[in-house]
Each structure stands twice: as structure tokens, then as C-alpha cells.
Amino acid sequence: MSPEIKPEVASAIDEIRRAYPSSEVEVTPDPDGGAYVKVSNLHIGSQFNPATSWCLFRITFQYPFADVYPHYFVDGLQKVSGEPQPQGIHVGNPCDVNGVNHPATMVSRRSNRLNPATDTAALKLQKVLDWIRTQ
């Protein structure tokens, strides 16, 4: 039986739900008190095919003292122009959810100067979205 999601992680998930009211937020607890979170129906930019994707990421039990990273998007994400993927976007990099691989495109944006007092999972997701929309 999976342990309960830690309060800090649950609070982060609540903030994500409020931050993205038009998206469905699916939560899968992990074995340690964290959770895998999948946020649907996110616009990532018409320069990509598809232009809309879900985003899946793991909030570990160490949150907020651990970074929420990487983020996974729909598998096979491609630039419409045919240009190579920008640095930081890795096609064909599956996401492991509790030992099960799910096809995905990994976006790797690390918060090397994480501030647990201010850096929330919702803000991290928004930063990643803002970044990918400018690629």
C-alpha cells in the first residue's frame, strides 16, 4: 500500500489545481509520500506539433527542498518547421511512473538555485511552459 502523500506535496498539488483551472490534474502517489502529477490540456506553442500537450512530473517527498524536474510532455513532440529540437528537449525519453515506462518527450530544466521558500511546483511548471513556448 502506498504511503499517504505528504502534506507539503498535497499542498503543492492543490496550488497546481488552482493555477491551472482549465486543466485536469491526475495524481498518482509514489511509494515514498510524493506523487506523480499529470496536468492536461496545456498549450505549448503552435511552433510544435502537437501544439497542446499534457505535462507529467514527479513531486518527491523531499519537496519543497527538492527540485521538481524533469517535466515530460507528449511523445514525439516535434518542431513544425523541422528544425532540430532545442537543447533541453529530449524526444523519445520515457517517463517512469512507479516502475512503468510511459512514452514521452522529456524537457530538462533544472532549478540550480532552488529556494524552498518561494519555488513551488506550480511556478516551476509555469516556468517550464514559458520556456518551451519561446523555443
Place this chain on the structure above:
Amino acid sequence: MNTNNNQSTTGIHAGGAATQTNKPQPKYACVVGDMLFPMPRAKLSALTILEQAGYGADFVLVRDHGGPDDVTFSDEQIVDLREGNVFSVAARCDHKPNSQCLQPAKLAYAISDSWELTLNPNQTRESLIRLFGLSAEVEILRDYESPQDEIIGHGAPVTFNQGAVLLVRNLGIKVKVNNHDVHLVKRRVTGREIKEAAVAQGVAIQVGFVLYRYLLDGSLTPAIGDDEVVTVKDCDSFNCIDQDDVS
């Protein structure tokens, strides 16, 4: 109140004729297509308004009213901004001039280059403070074509047709950045100005950080750019966090 000004003021005022008058004239402005434009006087041709708002010969001026029917002006028609100063434009080929509308015209009050719409021409200092979401401690002044503007006292009327272009002093808007109080001195600020004010007031961020605003329902805006202008009000909440790196 500019009661001690003994110097004559020459200006183009309502009606379009230059006169000598001791009373400073209020400034005028109008909203065209959701942008605020200063105007030289209360009465001017529709063509002048279109030109000053940057619209070419393919467009006609339409005054917005509080109902489905608006008023379309011909180019040479004289428009009195005191009867309504909110306009849109329409393709000339689709619209013919009409002056029939039973609904009141929309009115835009402007305070320090921000504007809000109302149908009520009989505002007070306090109702405008609430309309614009300003602090109760601000000073509101009627903006005249003169170095001396008129402070509007507590409870005083601010009737639209006597001038709806206003200034604010001692703005003192208090927002939160990373849950710390930050005082801003104007209502329309750039992202960079918010961050600079926060840094100056001791918030542990850097100007190069990324700025977000939380809306009342908890949703997040996209990152606010350094040169992006946002309109702030008391109790607005921002988060400012460091950039990410490619990994």
C-alpha cells in the same frame, strides 16, 4: 484650487475657438479601440479623433453606448467628448453615419494614464477610488492645461463633463512580492520596476529573476516581461523566482 492665478490663459477650449480666459481648461482624452489618447479639446471632428488615434481613411468613428446600438459619425461631424469618450472604429464601407441612440454613451475616466469605463457621469473622489482600486490615502487632482492642477477634496463631485482626465499623487499601492510587502508609487508599472522596487525594499530576489502574478482565483499569469506594463492595485500578489538552467 487655482484661485490665485492672475495670469491669463490662452487656449483652444470647448467649441474650438481660441479665447483669453483666467480659468485653466481641463484636459480631455478618449478611448479608441481600447487605447487612451489625449485630445486637444472637448469638441472636435470625428476625423481629428481618428487621425490622432492613428486610423486611416478606411475607418469611421463609432461611439460606444450602453446598449446594442452605437452612434457612427461622418468625418466632418463634431464630436463632444463630454457626451461620451469611448469609441471604436468600423470599416467605412460597412457603416453609415447615424445619430440615433437612446442608450447613454460610455464614459472613460482617466487617472494617470489608466482608464476605467462607467455609464455614470456623476462620480465622486471616493467612487473613483473604488472604481480604480486605489488606496484611500491618495490625492486625486483634476488635470488642467496649466502647471497648477486642482486637488479634489474628500466627498467632492467629479462630474464627467467638467473634465475626466485626472492625476493621482501619493499613490502608495501595496503589493506582495514573495509574501513581502512592497510599496509602489504608480499604478502602471513594468515587470522590471516591480522587481527593482522589491529589491530596494529588501525582498531577497534579483532583478534577473522571473516574475509571476497570482490572480484572485489562484491561477497564474505567464511570466511578466521586464518591459511589460501591468496595472497593479492594492493586495496584488507576485512571486519572483530564479531562472532555470538547461540540464
